[in-house]
Amino acid sequence: xxxxxxxxxxxxxxxxxxxxxxxxxxxxxxxxxxxxxxxxxxxxxxxxxxxxxxxxxxxxxxxxxxxxxxxxxxxxxxxxxxxxxxxxxxxxxxxxxxxxxxxxxxxxxxxxxxxxxxxxxxxxxxxxxxxxxxxxxxxxxxxxxxx
Ligand SMILES: [Zn+2]
Numbered sequence: 775x776x777x778x779x780x781x782x783x784x785x786x787x788x789x790x791x792x793x794x795x796x797x798x799x800x801x802x803x804x805x806x807x808x809x810x811x812x813x814x815x816x817x818x819x820x821x822x823x824x825x826x827x828x829x830x831x832x833x834x835x836x837x838x839x840x841x842x843x844x845x846x847x848x849x850x851x852x853x854x855x856x857x858x859x860x861x862x863x864x865x866x867x868x869x870x871x872x873x874x875x876x877x878x879x880x881x882x883x884x885x886x887x888x889x890x891x892x893x894x895x896x897x898x899x900x901x902x903x904x905x906x907x908x909x910x911x912x913x914x915x916x917x918x919x920x921x
Contacts, residue, residue: 778798778799778853779798779799779818779819779821780798780799780800780801780820780821780823781801781802781803781814781820781822782800782802782803782823782824783803783806783811783823783825783826783829784805784806784808785825786823786824786838786846788843789823789838789843789847789850791864792843792847793850793854794862794863794864795864795912796854796856797856797858797859797862798854798856798862799867801820812829815835816832819834820834821835821836822834823835823836823838824836824837824838825838825839825841836850836853838850844919847919848919851920856916856920860894860905860912863896863901863903865896866898868896868898868899870894870895870903871894871896871897872892872893872894873894875887875891875892878893878895878902881902882904886906890904890905890906
């Protein structure tokens with residue numbers, strides 16, 4: 775499993791966001807019954823994660839059993855490898871780029887600017903990320919589940 779890429783179907787939006795935070799290339803299809811999901815999975819060699827049995831005919835798919843995020847992460851932890859957390863935009867899956875602090879001065883709250891030195895930007899949606907409170911919570915959860 776050298777290169778794991780995923781697609782989450784419409785019931786797994788939160789899981790998709792978390793997988794991106796973990797650095798995993800994860801698409802999210804938020805339209806129920808979108809027929810292109812299977813085509814995309816085949817074309818790009820992606821594993822489909824779904825709560826519905828409809829994709830189980832596709833060999834490269836995983837039936838997610840729980841509605842609970844922690845349990846979902848527990849279920850997938852056997853098949854994923856976390857090598858580069860916080861490297862992708864949790865909103866759009868695009869790899870983040872480090873950005874020079876001065877360049878984003880106008881775009882983040884002053885307090886954040888004063889107290890942080892490293893920032894990353896999503897080249898697609900433009901969002902800026904830094905290691906704030908959210909980062910600590912996420913790191914704690916990752917350690918809880920994956921260690
Ligand atoms: Zn983005």
